[in-house]
Amino acid sequence: MFDFGIITSWIHEFLTSYLPLGLATFLECVLVGVCIILLYVVIAVIMIYMERKVCAAFQCRLGPNRVGPWGTIQLICDMIKMLTKEIISVRKSDKFLYNLAPFIVILASVMAFSCLPFGRGMSVLDFNVGVFFLMASSSIGVVGILLAGWGSNNKYSLIGAMRSGAQMISYELSASLSLLTIIVLTDTMQFSEIVMRQQDGWFIFKGHIPAVIAFVVYLIAGNAEVNRGPFDLPEAESELTAGYHTEYSGMHFGLFYVAEFVNLFIIAGVATTIFLGGWMPLHVSGLDGFNHIMDLIPGFIWFFGKAFFVVWLLMWMKWTFPRLRIDQILTLEWRYLIPISLVNLLVMVIVVVFKLHF
Amino acid sequence: MDNIITIDKYDFHDVALEYKEQGYDFLRCLTGMDWGEDGLGAVYHLENTLTQENVVLKTKTTELSDPILLSVCDIWKGAEFYEREIFDYFGIRFLGHPDMRRLFLREDWVGHPLRKDYDFSLNPLRMTNEVTADMTQNIEVLKDGSVIKKREVLFDEDEYVINIGPQHPATHGVLRFRVSLEGETIKKLDVHCGYIHRGIEKMCESLTYPQTLALSDRLDYLAAHHNRHALCMCIEKAMGIEVSERVQYIRTIMDELQRIDSHLLFYSCACMDLGALTAFFYGFRDREKILDIFEATTGGRLIQNYYTIGGLQADIAPDFVQKVKEFITYMRPTLKEYHDVFTGNVIMQGRTKGVGVLSKEDAVSFGATGGTGRASGWACDVRKRHPYAVYDIVQFDEILYTEGDCFSRYMVRMKEIEQSLNIIEQLIDNIPDGEIQVKMKPIIKVPEGSYYAAVEGSRGEFGVYLESRGDKFPYRLKFRSSGLPLVAAMDTLCRDAKIADLIAIGATVDYVVPDIDR
16 A cells, blocks of 8 residues: 655655755745645535535536536636625625634534544544544534624525524534544544554444444544434524525635535544544455455555445435424434444444454 | 314414314315404315315404414414414414414515504615514413513524525525524524515505405416416306306306426426436426417517406417317326436435425425325315316316425426326317307405305416405405425425435425415
8 A cells, every 4th residue: 555655755855855854844834735725626626516516416417518528627716706706895784703703614614624643644644532522622613603693794695604603513513423432442533543543444334334324423422513304493494595505605705615525524424533544544354365355456546435435325414304493403413413323432432441343 | 265273362362272172174275354444364274185175264363462372383384474474464463373473575564564453654665684583572461461572592603504595596586594504414494485575565555456366476476377367256156156167167168278388497496406417407398388388479479468267368279279289299208208318317316305305294284285295195176176267177186295205296296297198188189169258347356254265286286265355446456375384394394304305305395486485
């Protein structure tokens, strides 16, 4: 398996041989920052294109097909349009909070995004409490949404933001609990370690029943955390027109829009890393020939393949189910998902203690 | 010609109450009238829902500067909106009405447009915004017989009032609700109509009878055939014209196709409003097939202009029969697909079951006909109550549910698609030969009198009340909108529901705004 760490350490050595250590580290930070933001944008564009095509397929339509081959240039055009649109400021809004909100949302999203290990050695933030950091940074996003709702001085926005606050904070719990279930199995919170331990089998297979339950709970809770259908109440367009981002236009709206799609990818990426082995190829213990062939496929292809499969699952959910009501959403979380996750955590502890896992 | 009983304005409330106690619990239609020298008044069409007997009452006042009649909105809840409409059009104030505001026109409108002496120049195009009042007024009689105007508060200053509409994705047009919220719970709902008000009833008074036909399609555009059917029937009834068997068959088939068309659109929009965006496309995909059938015969897709007084505009297209049969064979299995993708969904059932319950008594009292009434257990289908065209010779079931919630309103319409397919199937093979147009005089004049005809529109009873003075223009033409009673019931339906429920209720009650506003 190719280790991307070789390239990064070569760059590090190259820079330090010409520059003092401090300056070299600074340059590396800038380089990594630029790379991660570029990747962020590329992922966003791919996600938006995928969403359009997938939803078109579900709805007996074709989706974008006029600009460029299979409509691929459409996205670039949309981006240019978004960037050149006027940012309309709303009278009587809280200017500071109104302008701050989209940046908080995108900041939280980028921070969480940089935790993902895309391949062996291909991760930006990788330290011993990685899962913890990811949960913490991704939950900053709700602050941005609440500020957007409050700052725009619009009643629809405020209701959307309140819904969003209630929903995201609730679903954070069961999402974290289901990740905790796997951490019990791995006894580490470092993403690279978590992936390495799935060398002889992904956790969804190794942890069998409790892991599968945790995976399903995580998908539901993750979907709710990124405010996508059937949990898209904060922006429920048939109820609140556009919810918390009703008053935003131009690139301010664009930031919310991009963050929503990349958040979906982050949820899928975390699910991939924790449950489906991340960049680790499919290994079956005992079949060495098979394992060797699987190793020939580069790790980042495995990662993106799995992640986009999970994204596709979530899109399937979104484009099929009707929207829930606010009380039903909270009932689902507090009455069902949290008790299930807690019991599931206990089951996992029993499984680990008595070594019932594979 | 209807037999109208005239009642003195002072006794009217007592007489109305007597009729109600005799079982006349359905106020079909309430029409404001300006009889010129004879004064202003109102015509009440009542029906006994058990025996299907009808009675027409009328009352009037000769006082022209400040006409006052007695309100009957404590007897029939549906009268509340009708009386506001009459106040708007004729300036008649109703004593005992809790909320005497204009219904369609702006608060700063001068005069009352359906009065015969109304001066158009009083209302130039206004460039200022209409101020929404949080107060209303009503009039009460004191013990000594004097009348006072009382102001009442609609919304307090501390209430969290949001506007749903007029520009809102879920109001199916430009309807506006002012909703007072407590958290997510609706405490009060105030309907503002009139954003697409075109004054069609007033326009009709200066058009010849064939010209009025052009406007009826533009009321409820999802029941274009039904509306025109009612108007043609009313004029034909007044003139004593018998249309040929062939015309009756084609009209029935077209009406049923239109009903399927409307119910498919209902399905799509209900899915959309509840957030199921995929099912939305299924309905529109199949509705397209009906529109194609319409287009081949009538030339129109939404506004068809097909029926004429005494017949049809043109004969059916040569492949009409074959296309309709193909559609029927296609539609039956597709309905199962609809149920698979949406009806059986657990979220959909959770969102609609037990939500927005309308009791049978309320449905009758509001006059909420159509699918809404039948979901509450009220057998209100005009096709069964007063059969017209060839509905008396076809076999079909009237779908009745008793729950009165959103889910049963939804199911009634889905089941009605099947019944409509049954009706078409029975007729499509035996369309008899015959004339498609009765010979008419070049200038159509309707004999003096007043007439009422009703059809089952896509969303309830659509009636036409015509008063003629023997001219080539109608003296007064009133359309009994099927949507107005539904909207009148919205406040009752939505109390203590959530905002999301308001959307579900609005979707399943299925009003169409141009029909409400006229």
